[in-house]
Amino acid sequence: MNLSEKDKSFVWHPFDIYNSENIIIKKGSGVYLHTKDGRKILDGIxxxxxxxxGHRNTKISKAINKQLRYLEHVIFAGFSHEPAIKLAESLCKILPGxxxxxxxxxxxxxxxxxxLKMAFQYWHNKNAKKxxxxxxxxxxxxxxxxxxxxAERGGFNVPFEPYLFDVVFIPFPDHDLVLDQFEVACKSTDAGVFIYEPLVQGSAGMRMYEPKMLEKLILIAKKYDVICIADEVMTGFGRTNKLFASEFCQTKPDIICLSKGITGGYFPLGATAVNTRIAESFATKQIDKIFLHGHSYTANPLACAAANASLEILLSSESTQNRLKISENHIAFVEKIKGNPKIKNAKTLGTILALEVKNDTDTSYFNNLREFLYTEFLKRDILLRPLGNVIYVLPPYIISENQLNRIYAAIEEVLNLIE
Ligand SMILES: Cc1ncc(COP(=O)(O)O)c(C=O)c1O
Known part of the structure; x- marks a missing residue:
């Protein structure tokens, strides 16, 4: 069996469609993925x-190599280490709120x-039925x-719905009526937690809403003592041109969720940040009131070393300039493409570009244009993975203007192919 056949035979990939072909990548460098058979694919997402x-950043690789001389892993209960302490301190300093x-x-x-568990236990510790x-x-x-x-019910979650807990879903906040509905939900004495993706719903098709709407939602939640959780897993670490999307609002969340870009793509790592209010509700030696939760690889030292190096790069003026340049290019491209008859909606925020393509089916992940668009971009050696009929670009911050233009040109070319 060759590598592809072994891949099909032994490996179960995420969102795997039975017997689908996976491209074997041998090497990454900068914005490119090099395939086993010699192709060079531009990683636009x-x-x-x-x-x-980008891939194989020298500074991050060096930081990991250095860390490897000292400690690869240690249990994080009862033990700690410098990379995690440094990372936690840096995050607390730069996170909003x-x-x-x-x-x-x-x-x-x-x-x-x-x-979610922290927020639920916060109320439990206070004997409040919120x-x-x-x-x-x-x-x-x-x-x-x-x-x-x-999360949105239906779609991915159908088989699991009988096992999911009840949640009050508020309409997407793109009109003022949502605020009244939200206030009604918050007013009831059992309202305890509000979770949201600030300003951009990534998986829903990079759907964007205004900071002033988010500000109003958070203010309402705070008025009724509802804990606010900002899920910045996608929007964090400079994606929106602020370091975190929550910075667009004056009123801040109580909890912020991070992952994705945190290590610059080197290791899996998640982080949940809490403000004093939440932290102090767990400040007890009573065993039934502490947070009884933990994962084996929690705060892996190599992951933390990568994250510290990634953060240093992110905060450099070079990276900040790069992000601004991407956003200027995105804005110019939106202006150009929005009149295209194939485009229903074109939006950008920071380094995120999202184009909703017209077709006869509703906009959703399951829209039948997805496969066509994905394949056409790959034929041009560009990795874009449309969310149904929404083409989006979320490039590495080191991407050059020429490389961005190559993506934009491919988008226009592929749009022209749609009947
Ligand atoms: C906003 C948001 N939250 C959470 C997740 C889940 O992250 P992971 O895939 O690392 O579990 C994602 C992934 O796309 C996301 O976009």
């Missing part, structure tokens, strides 16, 4: 939104799962059970 600084403590885990789903959870229609927070419960 930062490999599922994680590789902020005066975050006080960081709880590490290993992916985006666990970071939201942990945020068990009602509110989320936004179209939300995606991961594939574990808590995360699925607070």
């Amino acid at each position: 930062s490999s599922w939104w994680v590789n902020l600084h 005066e975050m006080q403590k960081i709880f590490f885990s290993d992916n985006g789903s666990t970071s939201t799962e942990i945020a 068990i009602k959870v509110m989320a936004l229609q179209g939300a995606y927070h991961g594939d574990t059970f808590g995360a699925m419960s607070v």
Whole structure:
């Protein structure tokens, strides 16, 4: 059996369609993925939104090599280490909302799962029956059970619906009526938690809403003492041109979930940040009131070393300039493409570009244009993975103007092929 045949035979991939072909990648460098058979594919989505600084960044690789001389892993209960301490301190300093403590885990789903559990236990510790959870229609927070419960029902979650807990879903906040509906939900004495993706619902097709709407939602939640959880798994670490999307609002969340870009694409790592209010509700030696939760790879030292190096790059003026340049290019391309008869909607925020393509089926992940678009881009050696009929670009921050233009040109070319 060759490698592809072995892959088909032994490996179960995420969102695997039976017997589908996977491209074997031998090497990554900068914005490119090099295939085993010599192709060079431009990674226009930062490999599922994680590789902020491209592939095999020298600084991050060096930091990991250095860390390898000291410690690869240690149990994180009863023990600690410098890379995790440094990372937690840095995150608390740069996160909006005066975050006080960081709880590490290993992916985006666990970071939201942990945020929910912390919020639920916060109320439990106070003997308050504030068990009602509110989320936004179209939300995606991961594939574990808590995360699925607070996400859009239907689609991916159908087989699991009988096992998901009840949630009040608020319409997508693109009109003022949503605020009244949200206030009604928050007013009831059992309202306890509100979870949301700030400003951009990634998996729902990079759906964007205004900071002023989010501000109003958070203000309402705070008025009724509802804990606010910002899921910044996708929007965090510079994606929206602010370091975190929550910075667009004056009023800040109580908990922030992070993952994806945190290590620059080197290791799985999740982080759940909490403010003083949440942290202090667990400040007890009573065993039934502490947070009894943990993962084996929590705060893996190599992952933390990678994250510290990634953060340093992210905060450099070079990376900040690069992000601004991407956003200027995206804005110019939106202006150009929005009149295209194949485009229903074109939007951009920071380094995120999203184009909703017209066709006779509703906009959704399951829209039949997905396969066509994905294949056509790959034929041009460009990795874009449309969310149904929504083409989006979420490039590594090191992408050059020429490389961006190559993506834009491919998009126009592929749009022309649509009947
Ligand atoms: C907003 C958001 N939250 C959570 C997740 C889940 O992250 P992971 O795939 O690392 O479990 C994702 C993944 O796309 C996401 O976009």
